[in-house]
Amino acid sequence: MNKTFVSYNNIVSSLGFNSETVVENIRNEVSGLxxxxxxxxxxxxxxxxxxxSEELEQAFLKLQPKEDxxxxxxxMITSLNEVIQSSKIELNERVGFIISTTKGNIDALDENNPFPIERAYLSELGKNIKEFFSFKNDAIVVSNACVSGILAIAIAKRYIQQNTYDHVFIVSGDVVTEFILSGFNSFQALSNVPCxxxxxxRTGINIGEVAASVLVTNNSKNLSNNAVEILGESSCNDANHISGxxxxxxxxYRSMFSALNQANLKTKDIDYISAHGTATMFNDEMEAIAINRLELQKVPxxxxxxYFGHTLGASGLLETIVGMHxxxxxxxxxxxxxxxxxxxxxxxxxxxTTSKELKTFLKTASGxxxxxxxxIFKKINQTKNHV
Incomplete structure (x- = not known):
């Protein structure tokens, strides 16, 4: 199999509008909550x-949009534009485009929203962003609850290894709305303090919003300095319950086990786990059990x-970018x-926050x-000193 890499990346969030600023805030343990x-x-x-909202509007208007x-x-457009520009890749037929989101433009259903309710369709979201950038291929929308962001990377890798595309741009995002907050509130899952x-x-989750973008590519040249190789991936549904x-x-457990097998790695080869960790009673307990079943309990x-709250379908991509850094x-x-x-x-x-020589990390998500x-990701560039 040809190697597949995750390269240029961007985060638009409460902690900043580029990945470096966001990671620096995390290093200083600054929360956006x-x-x-x-x-x-x-x-x-x-x-x-x-x-x-004002900073977002200023950043977006610099792109000279011609419609609302x-x-x-x-x-999403503000974030993805940074990655497209940095990569210098021509958007031809060999370039795929994936959007990952849980609810998309769900606020189009709100009573006073200026957009028609059809804007809430995920296909409309895909069409609008595709047309803004003039992608040659239609957007592939990945909407699989809270694994959407990380699942998009696995899907991009599969497309590239099947020779459908040479490069795939991914943009992921969700917004905080009354609909989403009231839904989690009805589960009694929202915490009234920082999670x-x-x-x-722990007393539950906080909901946050973010847009994050990456390039997944088969080209080992012209990679970003923090690029990583995708060693293995897997997705598995336990069909346990609609929300539990x-x-x-x-x-x-099965997803991690299969990803390790595909990567041809042992548990001792994993240097760090970027976990889901929603701060609900059931999720955190389940993760701890799965991690122990695979004997990963000593891995940091x-x-x-x-830092961000739970950013729903964008969380997996957001946290992958932080893991790359x-x-x-x-x-x-x-x-x-x-x-x-x-x-x-x-x-x-x-x-x-601790300095440690790192080569690999495992990103997990559940939804x-x-x-x-x-x-599972592996570092490519070995030249950076401890920060």
Whole structure:
């Protein structure tokens, strides 16, 4: 099989509008979560990580749009433009395009939204972003709950290895809306304080918004300095419950096991795990069980939800980009909000930002409907010093 790489990347978030700024804020343990008091969205104040609307508008207008776009489309276009420009790749027939999202333009269903309700269709989101950049191929929309972002990387790799495309651009995003917040609130899953993944005092999730973009390519030349090789990937559905994960972590265990087999690696070859870590009682417990079943419990692990909240379908791609920078910087970033282990099995949660020589990392994600995805990445550039 030809090698496949994840290269140029961008994050548009509450912590900044480029990956380097975002990672620097994470290194300094700065969180984008803020207390939001907006009774039009939720009756009670809630913690969320929201993108600054004025900054987004300024950044987007620099691209000289010729028509109106939704908030999510502005986020995605702003992020993806940076990656396309950096890569210098011509958008011909050998270039694929994937959008990953859980809810897309769900705010088009809101009563006072200026866009027609048809804008909520995921196909419309794909068409609008495809046309903005003049991609030759239609957008492939990956909408598989909260694994969508990382699953998009696995799908891009498969397209390239099947010789359908040479390059695939991925943009991932979700926005915070009344619809999404009220849904999680009805599950009694929202925390009224900043979330604390894997901590014994965790009380649930915070919802955040982000757009993130990467290039997946078969070209080993002209890669970004923080590029990684995709060694193995797998996705497995445990079919346990519409919203609850398998209590034994079966789907996640099988995904990680298959990804390791495909990569031809042993558990001792994994230097770091970028985990899902939503800070709900069931998710964190399930992950700890699955990690122990595969004897990965000593591998340093973090959840980035304490910095961004849960950004739904974008979380897997966002966290992959941070993982790429983690390898390049030889730095393990603290899992914000964690103090005391609150799961039944031992896991090695990173409590403080630490320098360490890193070569590989495992990214995992799990979501509603029983979906689970695991992808293993390897550092290419070995020249960066500790940060």
């Amino acid at each position: 803020k207390l939001i008091d907006n009774k039009n969205v939720l009756p009670e104040p809630f913690y969320s990580a929201l993108i600054n 776009f939704t908030r999510l489309e502005k986020m 604390r993944p894997y901590d014994k005092n 994960p398998s209590r034994t972590g079966e789907g996640l 692990l973090n959840s980035l939800k304490g 983690s390898l390049f910087n030889n730095t393990l970033y603290a899992s914000k909000g964690f103090e005391t282990l609150g799961v039944s099995k031992p896991i090695n949660v990173i409590t403080k 509603f409907g029983g979906c689970n995805t695991a992808v």
